[in-house]
Amino acid sequence: MRAGRSWRLATGLAAVVVAVVVAVLIVGGRSEDRADPEGGDVPTTPRSLAFVVSEHVDLEPTRAGVDWAADNYRRLFPHPKRAVAASTNFAGDGNIVVVGVSPEREKVGPSCDDGFCADLGDGVRLAWDELAPEEDPGLVVVVAELDTHTVVLRYSGPAITGDPRDLDLPIPVDTMVDIVTDPRVAPTTSQEAVDSGEEIDFWLDGNPVV
Template sequence: MRGRLAVLAAAVLVLSGCQLGDSEEETEPITARAVAAVALEHLPGATSVGDATDGPTMEKGAVSVSLRYGGGEGDDGDLVQVGVGPATGISLECPEGEAAGALSGCAPVDDSTTILWETEEPEEDPGVLLVRHVNDDSAVVLLLAGPAIDGDPRTIDLKPAYEDLLALVRDDRLRLQTSPQTVEDGEKVKNFADLPE
């Protein structure tokens, strides 16, 4: 019995050492192109992809991209904007009272993710969905605008699918510091529109 415990203890130490080693892997600052590459893995088929770092998704210090789906003939298509920035100042609490403003609903998904939405106003506004996710020192914020939000986004047929949006914000590569491979993958994104200099 003692022999088995010693072997088990040694295995735990080895595994712990592996985890420590893995957490100290080389990282680089995430780029807008890297965010786009991760987003396109989860939500393929965008008709346009571009840098939106100056957009409304996140606060200062964030990297953000806009992806458009569908559209044509004067219609820009549905918008998915994804930003990665510092977790400071990102609240996962659901606002109440006046702070809730025009929100139709808010719900925690788990300890690190919250969704907020405004339902559509027919013939005026299709509504919006906002997903917030905090991962250690980084936050991911996703905005979906275009598809009709006619109820709780967890229960309606959305395109892109609600589950795909959650998988995107929870992707471990979306951090302020990410792997060199993720940054390299971003350089391969075709037809990426950089911000004008």
């Protein structure tokens, strides 16, 4: 990882291949109200995060859970116990995402000293590390600092050879932005998201996702 990414290095995520989130309840289907989701006042769970993320990603989730990688993402925030995180692999081992949600801001925000970042507007920032041949495929991070909470999403697996907005990624940047700005990806969510999260069938309790 580059020195400019101290906000991730401090959490030990630089050496982690991580993953986020998870599952489709209706086989072959997506929620019809995905385009206009509504949040709620029910406490968010890792499983509910997994359900919501799976609605956005047009790949098959293979396994999901709360592992040491997701726990590291909770530690991005001043009080980790107030944060919720989940991790998952999509379409085998090649598309790995992790999402953390907290009512607090990150301990250290991303540095743009090396130019590998962009302000997408409305409190959303994009940052990335590029491919290091034979060492690291690179990664993409999207951060949303919203009125009531912060969401941090990390995507790794595919080779990042430039600005991820210009790459044909299996999980596009637009999809990542949709995830971090979904009102159900927050400290509280809808009862439907929580109930649906409880029904996902490949959540790995007590087992590592990676």
